[in-house]
Amino acid sequence: MRETEDEFKDVIIIGAGFAGLCMLHRVRQLNLSARVFERATNVGGTWYWNSYPGARCDVESLDYQFAFSDALQRGWRWKERFAEQKEILAYLNYVADSLDLRNDIQFKTSVEKAVFCEDRKIWQIVTDSGETTNANYLISAVGCLSTPSMPELPGLSSYAGRWYHTGNWPQQDMDFSGLNVGVIGTGSSGIQIIPELAKQAQSVTVFQRSPNFSVPANNHQHTKTFTDEYYDKFLAKREQASRTIYGNASWSSYPSALDVTDRRRSEIYEEYWNKGGAGFMVSFADVLTNPKSNEFAADFIRGKIDSIVTDKALAKILHPTDHAVGTKRICVDTNYYETFNKKHVTLVDVRQCPIQSITKTGLLTRENSYDLDVMIFATGFDAMTGTLMRIDIRGIGGMQLSKKWAKSPNNFLGLSVAGFPNFFVITGPGSPSVLSNMVLSIEQHVEWIARCISDVGRQGAKCIEVTETAEKEWVAHVNEIAQQTLFPQNDSWYLGSNIVGKARVFMPYVGGIGQYREHCEKVAKDGYTGFKIS
Numbered sequence: 001m002r003e004t005e006d007e008f009k010d011v012i013i014i015g016a017g018f019a020g021l022c023m024l025h026r027v028r029q030l031n032l033s034a035r036v037f038e039r040a041t042n043v044g045g046t047w048y049w050n051s052y053p054g055a056r057c058d059v060e061s062l063d064y065q066f067a068f069s070d071a072l073q074r075g076w077r078w079k080e081r082f083a084e085q086k087e088i089l090a091y092l093n094y095v096a097d098s099l100d101l102r103n104d105i106q107f108k109t110s111v112e113k114a115v116f117c118e119d120r121k122i123w124q125i126v127t128d129s130g131e132t133t134n135a136n137y138l139i140s141a142v143g144c145l146s147t148p149s150m151p152e153l154p155g156l157s158s159y160a161g162r163w164y165h166t167g168n169w170p171q172q173d174m175d176f177s178g179l180n181v182g183v184i185g186t187g188s189s190g191i192q193i194i195p196e197l198a199k200q201a202q203s204v205t206v207f208q209r210s211p212n213f214s215v216p217a218n219n220h221q222h223t224k225t226f227t228d229e230y231y232d233k234f235l236a237k238r239e240q241a242s243r244t245i246y247g248n249a250s251w252s253s254y255p256s257a258l259d260v261t262d263r264r265r266s267e268i269y270e271e272y273w274n275k276g277g278a279g280f281m282v283s284f285a286d287v288l289t290n291p292k293s294n295e296f297a298a299d300f301i302r303g304k305i306d307s308i309v310t311d312k313a314l315a316k317i318l319h320p321t322d323h324a325v326g327t328k329r330i331c332v333d334t335n336y337y338e339t340f341n342k343k344h345v346t347l348v349d350v351r352q353c354p355i356q357s358i359t360k361t362g363l364l365t366r367e368n369s370y371d372l373d374v375m376i377f378a379t380g381f382d383a384m385t386g387t388l389m390r391i392d393i394r395g396i397g398g399m400q401l402s403k404k405w406a407k408s409p410n411n412f413l414g415l416s417v418a419g420f421p422n423f424f425v426i427t428g429p430g431s432p433s434v435l436s437n438m439v440l441s442i443e444q445h446v447e448w449i450a451r452c453i454s455d456v457g458r459q460g461a462k463c464i465e466v467t468e469t470a471e472k473e474w475v476a477h478v479n480e481i482a483q484q485t486l487f488p489q490n491d492s493w494y495l496g497s498n499i500v501g502k503a504r505v506f507m508p509y510v511g512g513i514g515q516y517r518e519h520c521e522k523v524a525k526d527g528y529t530g531f532k533i534s
């Protein structure tokens with residue numbers, strides 16, 4: 001590497017989504033120099049890449065925003081209960097402009113390699129243009145859902161039509177009027193895009209392998225009075241939310257689904273269903289821990305599908321039966337099941353009739369061929385570790401992160417990895433991340449990392465690294481609490497099982513963000529127990 005010419009920064013951050021923007025702002029407040037490398041042409045992360053029709057948040061927009069600046073929050077008004085992608089992207093642009101962040105962000109630049117130089121205790125970061133930058137600290141803000149996963153279907157290169165992945169959607173608006181469109185995948189992305197495509201396309205054919213549980217969003221516009229009142233209580237609500245399990249202050253549960261009569265149970269599910277949103281998952285406190293309670297919730301949703309979808313055989317194909325509700329992230333939809341009542345929408349059960357290949361004109365299953373002008377892959381992501389493991393990150397002794405994590409993404413608090421000093425991961429595996437309101441979790445991580453860097457500097461030290469012992473203990477704790485829930489019992493991207501060859505390990509921390517935050521605070525308060533500072 002060309003050491004003498006290399007630029008030096010106190011901190012290098014990879015990614016300019018919610019996490020990267022927040023981290024950059026916080027690092028600047030410490031009077032440290034920083035650069036963000038971002039492979040997109042603009043800020044936004046998830047909300048830049050997933051611009052497909054129907055994309056919107058499933059955490060309420062008023063909660064899905066930063067809390068660290070009163071001015072930022074008062075200068076923005078969310079229009080809807082669940083904001084659409086364009087509005088969230090506009091918000092992140094507003095954040096970048098208001099905080100004047102752009103001049104420290106280098107767009108269209110991918111970080112390909114990062115090597116820790118043991119003698120100088122610095123990171124050397126190499127981008128796709130071959131440029132090298134040195135830094136004391138390397139911070140990953142690469143996101144949990146930022147590497148789209150494409151199924152290996154033979155024949156795609158011969159396909160004459162257009163095809164897109166929802167997680168890498170073109171930036172310009174597209175018109176599907178008059179087209180025959182196929183959609184592969186019925187997770188949250190598929191469930192959001194299908195009703196929107198059905199409004200435009202001549203026909204929509206949905207290729208479903210596993211049906212998912214979905215609940216209605218019951219989305220609506222916010223009135224000014226409502227948002228004003230909400231903002232008056234915003235910080236108190238955020239503080240309250242940060243002590244809960246999932247990061248939502250307005251969610252509350254009934255104790256157990258087993259302790260009430262059948263009639264009362266149905267009334268309670270009905271109440272949560274009508275409220276709309278993923279809060280359905282907390283209707284009873286034991287939905288994700290007690291198989292019987294979970295089955296009650298599953299039955300309720302299957303009953304709803306039957307009541308919405310008029311063709312009874314079709315309704316049955318839409319019944320999720322292969323997993324407990326919530327062990328794959330529950331979907332939040334607007335008119336998803338209703339869409340299957342439309343004559344030009346067809347559901348193909350690819351468990352019964354597996355996809356054999358993509359052809360020049362469309363798609364071939366074991367029983368039929370489908371002519372498609374456009375094919376849309378809503379086939380998910382190599383989640384939580386996939387993006388980071390694609391970067392050649394080398395720690396002490398040249399150890400590669402991808403090798404260290406090949407069997408399990410071992411780390412401490414989801415923040416720090418033994419053998420990789422001065423390296424932090426925002427919302428890494430082993431933290432609540434994707435099981436929480438992500439913005440809340442991102443802010444908590446950013447604050448912890450900033451405090452840590454500042455404390456290390458104050459001690460006159462240059463290097464902080466977690467010990468193998470602390471890492472082992474944390475991983476054991478994460479696994480132990482996961483085993484007390486239903487999560488590890490079913491395949492999902494939480495376990496990496498959607499990716500061929502990926503180690504099957506339950507990755508998020510399920511103890512709740514309140515409990516998690518206490519762990520992090522204690523570590524910092526006690527002088528960074530579990531870390532070596534030198």
Ligand code: FAD
Pocket residue numbers: 014015016017018019020037038039040044045046047048050055056057058059064109110111112141142143144145146189387391426427436437438439442
């Ligand atoms: P991201 O937004 O993923 O940003 C990471 C950035 O890093 C990307 O811009 C990427 O280009 C960049 N990057 C990655 N690798 C490199 C590299 N090597 N070099 C340079 N740049 C790199 N969470 C919720 O809490 N609520 C929701 O409602 C919600 N809805 C979602 C909807 C969709 C469609 C998806 C995919 C995810 C959703 N999530 C939701 C999760 C969402 O990812 C987070 O809420 C949040 O946006 C993550 O922010 P981030 O900054 O950590 O990562």
Ligand code: NAP
Pocket residue numbers: 056057058059145151152166184185186187188189190192207208209210329331332350355378379380381434493498
């Ligand atoms: P996903 O949940 O992983 O769903 C992928 C879908 O593609 C599944 O239905 C999967 O079927 C199917 N699939 C994959 N490979 C296939 C193949 N070879 N043949 C047929 N079907 C195949 O991905 P996602 O929908 O993009 O969602 C990922 C996560 O992003 C969500 O869980 C959520 O956290 C976030 N997200 C949130 C929202 C929101 O509402 N705010 C919207 C989109 C995404 P199997 O289940 O059988 O594998």
